[in-house]
Amino acid sequence: MNEKFNELKKRLGVVSDLQRAGAILDWDQQTYMPPKGAAGRAEQAATLSRLAHEHFTAPAIGALLDDLADEAAKLDYDSDEASLVRVTRREYAKAVRVPPALVEEISRTAALALDAWTQARTDANFALFQPHLEKTVALQIRLAECLGYTERIYDALLDQYETQMTTAQVAAIFDAYKQELVPLVQAIARRADAVDDAVLHREYAEQKQWDFGIEVIKQIGFDFASGRQDKSAHPFTTGFGLNDVRITTRVDKHFLPSMLFGTIHETGHALYDLGYRAELERTPLAGGATLGAHESQSRLWENLVGRSRGFWKFWFPRLREYFPAQLADQDAESFYRAVNKVQPSFIRVEADEVTYGLHIMLRFEIENELVERKLQVADVPAAWNAKMQAYLGVTPPNDKLGCLQDIHWSSGSIGYFATYLLGSMFSRQLFNRAVRDLPAIPAQIENGEYAELLGWLRRNVHTHGAKFTLDELARRATGEPLQAHAYVAYLKQKYGDLYGL
């Protein structure tokens, strides 16, 4: 087995190098690339994507996987070897269904669409992006047909981001969640004035915001020897290896949470990407599990830590040193309340925890309609705005604040959004278990200490890399399948307290 296993790893290492080179090109495009560079970059990205796909789907890899399957099945399911063969076989079976030319076309389209989306978003002009989105949707439909599905076309796309989860399963989870959430949103709406967040909209100098964010994430545990933070239109995290993970953020002078929680959110992703065991490097197991698992990490740090009372008990005095005038009339409690104000808003990444799920459901529904050809791309702005009105009672004044706000469609990522809400649910499940194992965690958070919580996540989540599906990971880390009730209970308790319900 050893020789074939090493040959497999060697071949997968080349695929990993090509994928990571592609990620570096994408990072550069979103951070530093000069405006006219997009066309050339599209060719380079397309070539790397196609070659990565060709190398991964090489018949030699298929033969090695077949040869190794029986032996791997005899090993411990969780072992590096068994997991590598199992996960790679699953991904291989999917990849060989997709022609290299389609992979290349998707990549080239994405690089050009990213450029168009950036401009369209800046100008709040959907027409600039529409032809690119039309091409993207058509390509994603072709991709889904290649990948295959039994019930719904969306299943094929969803499976790329949330392995072995179906559209019907997600819809059922979302529906049950909605049942619980709607009464909570309504109860909060009746007491909307109980929380005031005017303080967040004062003027905060950009450099000071940046510096405070850096200070916070260093203390959380982000190691700048193995990563960096830059600015981009849409915050994201990308990893090029165990010692090079990049996050980006954006700074809004008149809305403090944009930088603050964006930075902590991406740090959650980055810590995950920096936490797998070195033995998994340059294999398909290097990195996080599913995107739901990934979002559990980002949203745990952003919300369960970053928007907690204990967190601000520690950090508010420090923040006031950066902004003494702006925060003169505040204390830790009033600031904690401000950053948790519930109100219907336009921008998903800046939404409060309670309404956040509605933003996700809207996207989940629109994406389903697009790939089922029930909705035309040209009608997306109207459909978006109608759903915003129906779910949140607000209508975006322009498409920058509406259907142009997210980068995902420009990169062809249709099927992705559901993982945000699944991850939010999983985050509370994890956090509760961590606190049960290590009851000092809440007190530590009040003291600005995160090492025990991070250590628990490293041991129970990060270390596994991409070995498991979200449900497998949930069972291993918490002893239970993935479930929503911990998250619902958390929201009810926290916001019941905040709004005196």
Next chain:
Amino acid sequence: MNEKFNELKKRLGVVSDLQRAGAILDWDQQTYMPPKGAAGRAEQAATLSRLAHEHFTAPAIGALLDDLADEAAKLDYDSDEASLVRVTRREYAKAVRVPPALVEEISRTAALALDAWTQARTDANFALFQPHLEKTVALQIRLAECLGYTERIYDALLDQYETQMTTAQVAAIFDAYKQELVPLVQAIARRADAVDDAVLHREYAEQKQWDFGIEVIKQIGFDFASGRQDKSAHPFTTGFGLNDVRITTRVDKHFLPSMLFGTIHETGHALYDLGYRAELERTPLAGGATLGAHESQSRLWENLVGRSRGFWKFWFPRLREYFPAQLADQDAESFYRAVNKVQPSFIRVEADEVTYGLHIMLRFEIENELVERKLQVADVPAAWNAKMQAYLGVTPPNDKLGCLQDIHWSSGSIGYFATYLLGSMFSRQLFNRAVRDLPAIPAQIENGEYAELLGWLRRNVHTHGAKFTLDELARRATGEPLQAHAYVAYLKQKYGDLYGL
């Protein structure tokens, strides 16, 4: 022909994409990569290099080139088609002699050596770099043996940077040049006090230096929609396509020329990389001709323009607006004299035009001795310092100011340095011809106008891309073979005037 020609271009496009992706990874490593990222980056760079080499040396490309050779030979020598087949055949014949494993090993070694060199240079500690340089020299010797040569092993390496030029030819040019130069250096030394450059060593705020540099290169014609400037340990230019060329610079608060002339120098390279015809994109003709040709562009803008009396007549008043206190006792003439002070110094890239050639000859000799195994890597610092003493009468106080100053050896670029001096010579040959064709150029420089000069260079040099050898290019652009006398005459005249000889 058309079908095969298009098939050739398609295959070469993939090679170009891989090479450019590798260049992006290298740019990132030198500008933004976090410190611990080097090991992972080495693997990625090695994989891209090996794949680019494998794709380029594919038998299918050899067959296409063979099939196209006869037809191409009937076309105009300078045409796109004939040039592409001719140049690609020449490069192909060399490339197929080098095993992919060696290409990969050279690339991996370079990525790690770059990291070690950066640290060694910072610490002025040659021992940190020595094992990497030993490996690099050994690999370059293996490379030269693969490439083959008739007279000297150095010929094989030199030919990579200065096509069809031999070590003996370069040595002859350098020897003749030295004959002319030594009396000039001696005459200047006797009147060393005639020029005072104390003004350059005053304190200049880094951001203001940066801003002034940007202003200058914008006016020269660098288009920030198609490029950008960042900071790096060693200034360089790299191009990822016709609309994405990056330059880097470094800023020394106590030595103004470091940023100033470094920035203009790299802009000269960048303008060249942005100037080939779009039809040559994604082929081996996209980019500059030889490195000597490339240096002719950088050193033309840096020295023939940037260190001219006319240039400072225009720019000195503007520079004084940035630094009124530091420049209060200066005028355009005194500043022009200061930036042209001739004095033996440690750092090549900051050397004056007269002594610059001696820095090159030193490297040319040491490299020859290294690859002929007459000099051990461990003895490089001593050999360097001895030659510095012999040629320039100064001994570097540490290796940061000595043999660790240049990035080239860390990237495996042995055989490169000679092109700097050849390029300097060619720059004057070009400039004289441009002024003969467009006599208004000197007056335009006095007015901060560069469009006619740049236009002449575009038409006579840039547009050709990599079609020609340095000598072929010289004959087309100036009507003469490459020669040194214009450069020698320029130095004698300019410095005779400055030093009252």
